[in-house]
Amino acid sequence: MKMRHFLLQAATLALVAAQPANAAAPAVAPSGNSAPLLDYAAIHHPVVARHGMVVSQEAIASEVGRGILERGGNAVDAAVAVGFALAVTLPKAGNLAGGGFMMIYDAKSGKTITIDYKELAPYAASRTMFLTPDGKVDLAAAREKRSASGVPGTVAAFELALKTYGTMTMGQVAAPAIELARKGIVVTPDYADSIHFAHDKLARNPAAAKAFFKPDGSEYQPGEVIRQPDLAWSIEQIVKGGARAFYTGEIARRMVADQQAQGGYLTMRDMADYKAVIREPLRATYRGYELVLMPPPSSGGVHIIQMLKALEGFDLKGMGHNSAAAMHLTIEAMRQAYADRSKYLGDPDFSKIPIDWLDGEAYARQTRAAISGDKARLSRDVAPGLAPMAESPNTTHYSIWDAQGNVVSNTYSLNYSFGNGVVVPGTGILMNNGMDDFSARPGVPNGYGLVGGERNAIEPHKRSLSSMTPAMIFKDGKPYVVTGSPGGSRIITAVMQVLMNVMDYDMNIADATDAARFHEQWLPDEVYLEPNGFSPDTIAILKRMGYRLEESSMTIGSTQSIMKSGGVLYGAADPRRPGALAAGY
Template identity: 35%
Template sequence: MKTSWRSLVFAGLLLSFGWVDQASARGVTKPLHAHPPGTAIASAHALATQAGFEVIAKGGNAFDAAVAVSAALSVVEPVSSGLGGGGMFLLHDAKTGKDVFVDARETSPASATPDKFLDANGKLDPEKSQNGPWSAGIPGLPAALVHVSQKYGRLPLKVSLQPAIRIAREGFPMYGRLVRAYSERREVMTRYPGTRATFEPNGVPLKEGELLKQPDLARTLQLLGDKGFDGFYKGDIAQKILKAVNDNGGHWNAAELASYRVKERTPISFKYHDWHVVTAPPPSSGGIALAEILQLIEPYDLRKMDQAHRIHLVVEAMRRAYHDRTFYLGDPDFVHVPQKTLLDPAYAAGLRTTINPDKATPSDLFPNTPTPLKEHDETTHFSIIDDQGNLVATTQTVNLLYGSGLIPTGAGFLLNDEMDDFALKAGTPNAFGVMGYEANAPKPGKRMLSSMTPTFMESKDRVAVLGTPGGSRIITMVLLGILGYDDGLNAQQVAALPRYHHQWLPDVVETEKGSLDAATVQSLRAMGHTVIVPGEVKGQRSSDAWGNLQTVEWNKVTGTMDGGSDPRNPVGKAEVRLDKAKTK
């Protein structure tokens, strides 16, 4: 059978405009699906994923589901996030086509001047920056739940909070990560009566499999649902927060709580190959760093490189982006962030000329003192696509394991220890080994710099939502996820990708256990990289596995949906539920 040149040209036009996929070009054409066939949710705990579907079944949309999932994670993952912390919500409204970034980052109380965090010798005191009342910022997550529900949801807030309230009241089984983290943090957490009452109701720590019931948290969530913003930031709960902070040596006032507000910001967006990427703006450092890295590496064909040279190139891009993070990024309401310059392809082109394709660039060209990274699975993330095409990517946190360790008596939630994310002493690394200067110094009401990087990516054929916890490694894990989707992987393959990381200082390439073969490690070292392989050198610290990436995708050509939940986290769950009316 002969094919006319006109047929070939027509097929080429269909392909170029995204009207058909490659298979269709060889046969029958397929129109792109206008809407997803159902809802996909991926979160770090099966109960939270279930909570999202519960409110979808009640007539809610992705934004109502986001409130339900966020609140449920606050109940079942107190080690990672909660009402006493903050978060960043990236939303896409399919009806208007608008992307919006809801910034619910914590803010600095007026009392938290840098001198309060120094010891007698003028050095940064981790006891003050990571534990107890001085380590906490004014919480933002409850305000975000109210804002997202009222402005973007269909259901009343109290309906979307019902699954979390029920789980808090009835309890859920303690799982391994909660038990291990409590053991690690117990010395701090048992200082506070509210914390002891929650995690040691019978005078001893709860064991794996025993029910963690949180009646005080259930009441707090009920107040939030009934009274909205005032149910948390004013009245009884506010008084409990103030008493806990001030009785334990801190200093907050009622006006600081009552004046907290979320901020809607314009997301960062850019192109990478055929993808339109939408991600987090400052005070997250994630979006700018992600854009810098991807613009640096875009001209290279990574698929044609051997593994060592591919990693070398990506690491060199990471190195330069994290250097810029250190010096230029902070809360845009307080400092000038040179965003236009940092996102300019011409700036990336200039940086690209400094990369040697076969040799590592030493980070000590910029003198400083590196410190070992400290890393756990703090922070959490969830991703949602609903049947209308609404998208949600949310990363939320209390910072380190169980935040400050302080639960205000009768309130049921842990306060964060996000003050450690400020540059409390210029040039001194924080718990994640990253440092900062004046751009990220604390001031009253200022938001600390974050690495949270909730992200959307869309091509002609596919839509993906992704994000992960992991401290300073968040950015590089999301980066590797984007590269995975660009390589054609599915959602679960993206969630399972092996990981590596470089953040300028310390000048090391960190790897997960088993993520790189011996030949690749040897080649990288021959190029001048210091590669840390877990367990290889006694006393050299690097986690065996990191992150907890949660991602969902919609294939507009096949009309199918998929979800990926990080296999490193045994309690996470990604699920797709189809709308039967749309699949007939």
């Protein structure tokens, strides 16, 4: 299966770079997003490189990034090239009309910055826009119709990153994606499965059906070639006119025309006024390491620090990795953090987030004190803390490290798989359904089961709360690990467990990636376990403690990570989803 998948890409990969001897074939899991039956006892060897490394969820995109690095581009150049390529090769998550978060470490200045390019609510949005007359949430309007789309941020962020920290032109970094879209890519089993899974959604939209199905309406099969000339045209417009071509040019006009004709909210003013925002990252220390994480409107950075601050008071390593004792403490820290997420997190431009309190030592002590030594708490008994007065599984992540020491961690998304399933006619561009990340009705769970509060209510030109969490560990003042993950509400816990595996349990990046994961998010009151990763004794002990355990039907995240040790880069592509590749040189 692995070799077949690799050979299917041979013709396409030749467009961007020759296959070097140290690149591993993509790790392949069962089709779809179901949890693979991983052999957690097996050793997953990382790809080793001395100059540069690209790790992404899709093999061709990783090769595109490596090709940019080999031609003298830096990590930011490669990150933008990978982002454009994923719009072609991983359309369920890669995108031009979605949003996300990018973290950049600039080796020359020693500075780390983050770029917030989350989608914005349109000016015409209102807190009741997705409510029916009887006060219920209209799920179709929030997830499937034109009204589900926020103002896209991806193109603005790519241009900002490239102009601020890159060394190449937009034409140079976008050229591989244009060629892939115009000449076509070989359909992999994963690509075919993703189209099959979303068949009904895509078939409802004529432009999406034209883009992703054959002229007779049938699905492309593995080994066949799919071409996307409209998407190639769109990327060419961006090369010629920069982000203005997307936000004020013909692409924007086509996007707005489709929205206005079909009940959407986006206007030319919405598009023209979009700005990606540079924000200072969150920083914290843990076990002698420095963590650098994404600030709000990402909820991940705040709550990873919150959870680790509480857990730092326990000897997790002495308890043993994924032992019942260590899992009990971690689950309870997760439970409290997700409860607090429901009340306190939102767009920092619209409300003050009590970060210092949530991530402070006093609240960590309070959290530790509330955890019983031998008994699970019930989520109904756990409320958000009282502050002092004063976020699809089909997201995608990639990590890049260049020879100069620049590092990029980028997570971006259309929200659900293929967004709302709408392709803008004549552009090949899939639209996001990021508006579902808002609390359409505070207190009612969104599509990921997350409960949001007033701070995440819909308001015009507000950014919705997100779980996307690009992350870095620093050691002795230098980047040591870069990681991130897709996974909807499970992103935060997936990323945290990789970080803990390195910092608490001294694992290398491959072992830290492969280790079985678990997830708890306050509501529903269940702990999800990846299959075949936990001993029967551990499961029995947790059940006696009162935990409701569920074997997850989906993998928990798909982390794409790099570790630098002894002057060598180690890349670990998560085997939980098919097609991922660590590509180094």
